[in-house]
Amino acid sequence: MNLIYYIRSAYRSLMKNKGYSFINIAGLSFGLGLVIIILLLVKYELNYDTNYPDADNIYRVISKGKFGTSRINDAQTPLALSDILQKMPETEMVTRFIPGANKFIRFKSAGFNEKKFFFGDKYIFDIFGLKLISGSLDSLTLPNKVVITENTSKTYFRNTNPLGQTITRGGIKYKIIAVCNDMPPASHFHFDFLASIETTREILGNTYEYKRWKNNLHLRNAYTYIKLKPGTSIRTFEKKLNKIIQQREKHNTAKKSITSKTIKLNFRLQPVKSIHLRLYLTSEMEEGTNPVHLVIYLAIALFILFITGINFINITTLYPTRRLKESSIRKLYGAKRRHIVLLTITEAFIVSAIATLSGLVIAELISPVFNSLFGLNLHITQINGLQDIGIVILITFAAGIISGIYPAKFFSEIKVISIFKKQYNINKSAFILRGTIAAGHLFVVLFLSVLTIGIWNQITYLKDHNPGFDPENIYVINNGFSAHQNFSNLKQELLRLKGVENVSASMSLPGEEYFKMTFNYKSGNKNTKITIPVNHVECDYLETLGLKLKKGTYLNCQMKDSMGIVLNETAIKELKIKKPLESHFEIQTSDGNSWKINIIGVVNDFHFEPLTKKIQPLGMMLLCNSGYFRYITIKLNDSYSGKTLKEIDSIWNKYSDNEPIESFFLSARLKSAYSKDDKMFKAILIFTVFSYFISILGFISLSLFLIEVKKKKIALARTIGISNNNIIRWLTFSFWKFMLVSIAMAVALAYVVLSLWLKNYYYHTTIPTGYYVIAIFAVILTWSVIIIIQYRKTTRTQKPSLFK
């Protein structure tokens, strides 16, 4: 018997029940569509930084070590490191770059605030395989030269030739010497402008500070990448590099600076392909992806494949009599069990092949939803190459096997004698299997439901959690540097506005990484070096944020108390400062002097970092040069309106030399810190809704199956006057034990997974028992309502006598 016979028979069988086949294929198609989207998403995330030529030999050099009492795991390295790396024989190529601050760039009358302005060298093009579209890199060794990307060229110059044009940034002019391709979207960093690194000399001035910044092997100020010669051992290379650094330090012992005494650094190589999924480093240029999220997505893909397969089984075996009769006729005429198995599996494969093709179309149709959710550009055209096609074929086979294996077993077990007796009874094991499958279905839906509720609960907690200050109505100007030294006048003018309550400024904002400082603290006879995050702020910052003073005073503008520090309660507790207002820190300057810093106040603890982290000790000091603040924070009162924001805008223009305002509300920004969790929640919600929809189909088919196979007993029960409620109870009784086991397993697994996920957050909520109960109740209610509706529908249209 040949394959064509199987395919034709399977096709005929599908066409015989067009309605059910359609539901079957539609369910499987949607499932596979979602699975394809998930796999595209996971593929995109796994393919970060893989498209560079010879990517396996490219590494980022990272810093590990100690800074006072705190550990260093940083993506940045000293600028001077690249000179050492260059001289090592294992090195094929080295590049380093420094991302510039967010500054306004002007070209003729147009201009934008640009965050992606880098200073680097030409090797970045060779290492990352960036091609030049026009121009040349020859003069990139000279100051005031810049290369722009294709996208930037289109934004600034549209159809005109950018080569030779001049742009201005921070008062410095840059000549455009080349246009290059954009960095691939799946890269861990992106730049729009790459200026020659020599320009930094002009920015910082040819001073002692510049030389120190350029040559000090303890300052982490650049991102360094190295391409090693093939076959180089990474561990040996790292050892060798760190030995060279140590020898150099020994050689310079006499000239040891203050930083070299407090910072102990080691350098490691991080494969460039691993950067996106490793989240333990500070100073990352762009947000990475938590690999746990990918595991969750893949698990969901498997679940979806599983429940759509179960749905297929439910529908295929919905009215078993016809198929059982067909199998017994075939067996009577010589078909063996394997023939029936092959026939059923072929049918499942045909369905899964059609479903895969339509799943690809569905994936393309629903991709805009995921693209807008994740900020990606996923399309089915990205399924390319033998590996991808192999995965799609594998999915088709997996769907076919999952879907076909049970019906194949079910139909092939029929005995030939059934045809003589006209009895197509379903044996007990078939009921057990079906019960198990239904329980599996319930398990997936309940697991995903509890997971969704748990994630939603935590995200709500994160957003509603009292941060310890009042972020509401705090309007932040992001490009505070552009106000130059005019902050005081700007502040006075802003305070005159009707809707403005307070104005202040700072170098850092809650929710981001803080600059760390090392102090000497003397407690009794013990002298300790402590390293804590410090925010340099303007005097009204603490009041603007609504921080509560526990002891002492706020920072004071009149006292010119730049040598005072306000600590949070955790700092007092963890540093064991008994009398804070009578204590002080000391800081050593580069010229060997020591400055005394008095603790002048203690404020309440507040979440200056995301809730994933425990509240750390924090210090807040006045900024010595109060003219340059990164952020200007404006506390608005309740009477503010859109007009107030326009007035702030026009005042800003006056003080910023018409550089456009970049602003946001602090509360919105804090909430956006959990955007990845939010996205994951929305994605899981979509999957849960889908699986719930599939489970409804599954419950309908299970109900119809029960009614179909027990129709004679139902007829008898009705004839002798047993109530419908009792019949329904009897019908479903055998399935409840399966349901209860699956409810227990789903809730237990969801609890374990949620507990693991919540470990990412130092501050987290627990899921109230009531939520589990609601999820369980919703599923049980759905199942009960469906069986009641199906039973009523059947008994309404069929009289007991017709159940013969």
Next chain:
Amino acid sequence: MIRTKNLVKTYNQGDIAVTVLSNINLNIEEGEFAGIYGLPGSGKTTLLSILGLVEAPTSGDIYFMGLNTAQKKEKDRVKIRKSNIGYIFEDFNLLDNMTLYENVMLPLIYSPVNKRERVEKVEDILSKLKLIHLKNRYPSQLTGELQQQAAIARALVNKPVMLIADEPTGKLNSKSGEYILNILSMINEEGTTVILGTSAKETAEHCRRIIHIFDGHIINESLL
């Protein structure tokens, strides 16, 4: 052709063993047209299924063409029956997703017959039963009489030596039933042994030998 000796068939219904056939001794010669006549529940369908080598007896012997098949395994019985025995049923049992042509071909699909031979055999039997013009129709497009004719064609396509017919006229009107019985007589006249099970006396009377079965026992045999 087929002979039984002390044949017993018992089914277990829960903990209770129900004896459906007791001590059946029967001998049907080659070329006979035998009728198993009995009321519903008398055991005739069970007897037909054992005579058709579909089921094995609980005890006793059954000799088919001289070979004792009582202890044969299912796969061995399949081998014997698929090339020697044809079956027709009360409700035709045609596969409704297949054309008449494909239904008739079904027994050949699972036999070692090449494609050309299959086509020849199917076309031969369809022509003989005057069904060739309907070969592309589906069962649902045919009358009951034509469906039963198609079932007979399927039963005969493998040129069996014995035909088991269980209530072949049960779902037909008297005219169609008569027509089907005439076809079975014609087949028998061509040398095929026919064993027909029925609960209708007038149908049984078409057979040349009637074996009367009651409560699992043969109570009477008569030759017409």
